[in-house]
Amino acid sequence: MPTRTPSLVTRTPGSRTPDVIVIGAGVVGAACAYYAARAGLSVTVVDRGPVAGGTTGAGEGNLLVSDKEPGAELHLALHSNALWRELAGELPSAVEFETKGGVVVASDETRLTALRTFAAAQADAGVEAREIPADRLHDLEPHLADGMAGGFHYPQDAQVQPALAAAHLLRASGAEVRCGEEITAVRTAADGSVRGVTTASGTCLDAPQVVNAAGTWGGEVARMAGVHLPVLPRRGYVLVTEPLPRVVRHKVYAADYVADVASGSAALQTSAVVEGTPAGPVLIGASRERVGFDRTLSVEVLRRLAARATALFPVLAGVRAMRTYAGFRPYLPDHLPAIGPDPRVPGLLHACGHEGAGIGLAPATGVLIGAALTGKQPPVDATPFRPDRFPDSPCPDSPGA
Structure with a gap:
């Protein structure tokens, strides 16, 4: 990008x-x-x-409603989602606004049941979410790993070059x-x-x-x-692959990501978040930890991100990671x-x-x-x-x- x-x-x-x-x-x-x-x-x-x-x-430029539980932040996100669509008509195409949607996947029935409950509560707040059975997930993401219990498609999720x-x-x-x-x-x-x-x-x-x-x-x-x-800094890393054909069509993440977002723990948390970009590279996250403004490269975090990404998309196992970068999310309790x-x-x-x-x-x-x-x-x-x-x-x- x-x-x-x-x-x-x-x-x-x-x-x-x-x-x-x-x-x-x-x-x-x-x-x-x-x-x-x-x-x-x-x-x-x-x-x-x-x-x-x-x-x-x-x-990564995520414009998400899929990861937010009903409440004040989701209400704000839905309003902002509509505003981004207005801005897309006013700003140059270079900002890479893309309404690609999100796909949240569950690896087992327990996680799928939790996703189903979460999505039902979101729907009452105005979020569009459609359950995707296991045998139809590959219609949305052909390269997704086999064996998933199912997932949900969120068409309102989008992305922009931040x-x-x-x-x-x-x-x-x-x-x-x-x-x-x-x-x-x-x-x-x-x-x-x-x-x-x-x-x-x-x-x-x-x-x-x-x-x-x-x-x-x-x-x-x-x-x-x-x-x-x-306000406290919460560090996260992103892995960036070499440019690829569009092997990942949506923002795809494992159900555990939602819990990580809502967690207040200072300890390291990693979950699989994978998305393609219009320019070709695949972006891989996500990690969260509170370590102040320490920018020391953590090989362990990168190893975890790569392992979780390839478990979700095995096709990425032979792909080169070209670079990585760290950032600090401004966290409030x-x-x-x-x-x-x-x-x-x-x-x-x-x-x-x-x-x-x-x-x-x-x-x-x-x-x-x-x-x-x-x-x-x-x-x-x-x-x-x-x-x-x-x-x-x-x-x-x-x-x-």
């Missing part, structure tokens, strides 16, 4: 005070900038690195984009309200509203503003992102903590932030995502450790 980003449309730095500063140029920050601009606001986006240089650039999507959303927003400028302070007035930010170079950027879309560093940005938001105004600091808003769902949830997050910035009624109830829902106590495994 190509990652060359387009040239961004920027305003001349310092030309005027923007209505809002967005901290973070990943896909969530880009979506916040895009929908804030559509609401009529002027926006400056600031990032310590390049566009999509953090979690977004290390993601780095290009972020770049094109930023370009479409018309925001001033300032890359390579680390935020060192969130400045407040005497009454406690936001005044702007300060960068590592000593530059003061003024704005009456600041959006914290800093991904895994969202907790650090919150601390700069004097509030607690327990209740597995819900923090989205919206922070009542503790007027003018501060948060849009972070999406864990592995940030790319899929980005448009709906941007819409909620746009509504909050302009005082409009949001299309989705934002109450479950309140940033101040966590006790004001330090996290035991802070990302700064």
Whole structure:
């Protein structure tokens, strides 16, 4: 999947005070900038690195509803799924938006029964899911291993090239984009309200509203503003194969993946997740572990990923893995992102903590932030995502450790 980003449309730095500063140029920050601009606001986006240089650039681009249990996150995901389809008509084809659907497979009857119960609850919430008997799985995935008990097809699941999507959303927003400028302070007035930010170079950027879309560093940005938001990094690896014919047609994963997503364990968890891409390489995941920001290559994790992938698709056993990369999902303890105004600091808003769902949830997050910035009624109830829902106590495994 190509990652060359387009040239961004920027305003001349310092030309005027923007209505809002967005901290973070990943896909969530880009979506916040895009929908804030559509609401009529002027926006400056600031990032310590390049566009999509953090979690977004290390993601697979999944836009999933299949892995979410009924509740607030699924409601947000369904709304975001519809928004992505709208954006697909507005953004260039280079973002590789693909409505390929997902297939979840069960290796035995016990897991299939659990999937059946899970899918029935999702259907009541508006998710499309169709049970596929064992003897029809190969109609969807000809190279899938034999012996599966059955599975479910989720036609709403999709994929996008995340780095290009972020770049094109930023370009479409018309925001001033300032890359390579680390935020060192969130400045407040005497009454406690936001005044702007300060960068590592000593530059003061003024704005009456600041959006914290800093991904895994969202907790650090919150601390700069004097509030607690327990965002922690959760490391994951992706294996990338050599370019292949489309041997994997959908996003295919084992039923165990759903439990791993919902788990709060800090220990290593791996489950089989395999998907093809328009460019040819097959992407193989997924792993989860909380190890701070440690980027040390783990051969054991890669071994597990390869073993689980080849068990699911034996045809991959003779395929070369060309590269691997690690990323950090921004994890919050209740597995819900923090989205919206922070009542503790007027003018501060948060849009972070999406864990592995940030790319899929980005448009709906941007819409909620746009509504909050302009005082409009949001299309989705934002109450479950309140940033101040966590006790004001330090996290035991802070990302700064």
